[in-house]
Amino acid sequence: MTKTVRIFEICFLKFICHLKFEIWNFYSIFHKIALPLALLLMLAGCGNEKSKSSFSEYTAIGAATTNPLIAAGFRITEGAHEQLLEIFNPADTLHPVARFYLVDSTHSANKYPDGITIEVPVKRMVCLSATHLSLLDALDKMETLVGVAGADYVVSGKFKEWLANGKIKEIGIAGQYHLENLLELVPQIVMVSPQAGQAFEPITNAGLTVVPNGDFMENNPLGRAEWIKMMGALTGAEKRSISIFDSISKSYNHLKEIAANATHRPTVLAGKQYGGFWNLPGGKSYVAQLLHDAGAEYLWSNDVNTGSLMLDFETVYNRGLGADYWRMLVYTDTTFTYDLLAREDERYRNFEAFRNKQVLVCNTKLTTYFQQGLLQPHILLADYIHIFHPDLLPDHQNVYYHLMP
DSSP, X not given: OOHHHHHHHHHHHHHHHHHOGGGSOHHHHHHTTHHHHHHHHHHHTTSEEOSOOSHHHHHHTOOOOEEOSSOXXXXXXXXXXXXXXXXXXXXXXXXXXXEEEEXXXXXXXXXXXXXXXXXXXXXXXXESSGGGHHHHHHTTOGGXXXXXXXXXXXXXXXXXXXXXXTSSEEEEETTEEOHHHHHHTOOSEEEEOOOTTOOOHHHHHTTOEEEEOOGGGOSSHHHHHTTHHHHHHHXXXXXXXXXXXXXXXXXXXXXXXXXXXOSOOOEEEEOEEETTEEEEEOTTXXXXXXXXXXXXXXXXXXXXXXXXXXXXXXXXXXXXXTOSEEEEEEOOSSOOOHXXXXXXXXXXXXXXXXXXXXXXXXETTTSOHHHHGGGOHHHHHHHHHHHHOTTTSTTOOOSSOEEOO
């Protein structure tokens, strides 16, 4: 097995973990930090405690509007001198797993018995997932970032320059962190993507504030992009974040309407074999939704899973052999070709999409798919439409997905 293939396999597993949130319980991640969080809240209660302690009481004062419009994993409620930011498991939007009160410097002494106070705008932030950098970049708030884990996955030239000159420090790899290096940066918050096997107790025990970002758990492409509003609220760029999301939403829905005019919906197979199993998106997943909105018929659209599936080759072979198109992600320094694909398994040559040169690929090493794709669902959608229905978007220049040469 070549070094390139090993690297690709590691990255592909990371991608699968991001999609497959049903294999772990969102609550269990935060139960691990419940004790240190409770201690922080107990200490907070000794200060200038406010009376608005529950969400129902908070909204009862006529305080405002609930954000967001589509995303299910967070909510922002306006108060007289603060914003209440709540983080949810998208499957249960009644019981927040974390609550933060965002206040400016004139009210930073305020303490709340049911949440943690964060002074905004945040000036020093560490991100344990490189995927969150695109949110800061879009908001023109990259100077807020002082540390990141997984710098090797970032394609951005600006980021690499800042990393080289020391403006940003690498404190770990792929979500794992070195606590000593993290503490040296003295961040106001540490933003994390909760994953199975990760532990945040050392961070909270050290007195730092952990802010979970569950954007990858959203099944709606626009829902994922809408997490920019949370980043906007934290960094003092809320108006800009709302404007950016509104623009993304309008573009996406316009493209969706264009695709709805397609006279034919081609069938699409996704993923490929890895480690003896075929990894592919579930029927209610983010990818499945994109394919549907692009005017295609995903072969597993009737599946009820919101994450990814691991099926045996024969099951996929029997259903996917005659698919019109075949979509996949790869991670390689070189151009991925049909010959390279066939070397992985000669049976791939039997698929109709392979024979008809209808395999569409996104090379995640040479594109910013993992960094910017989250915030560009409209571009992902346009790429799909241009491939499936080229007559509907004849002038579009594909950014992420291309038909394999």
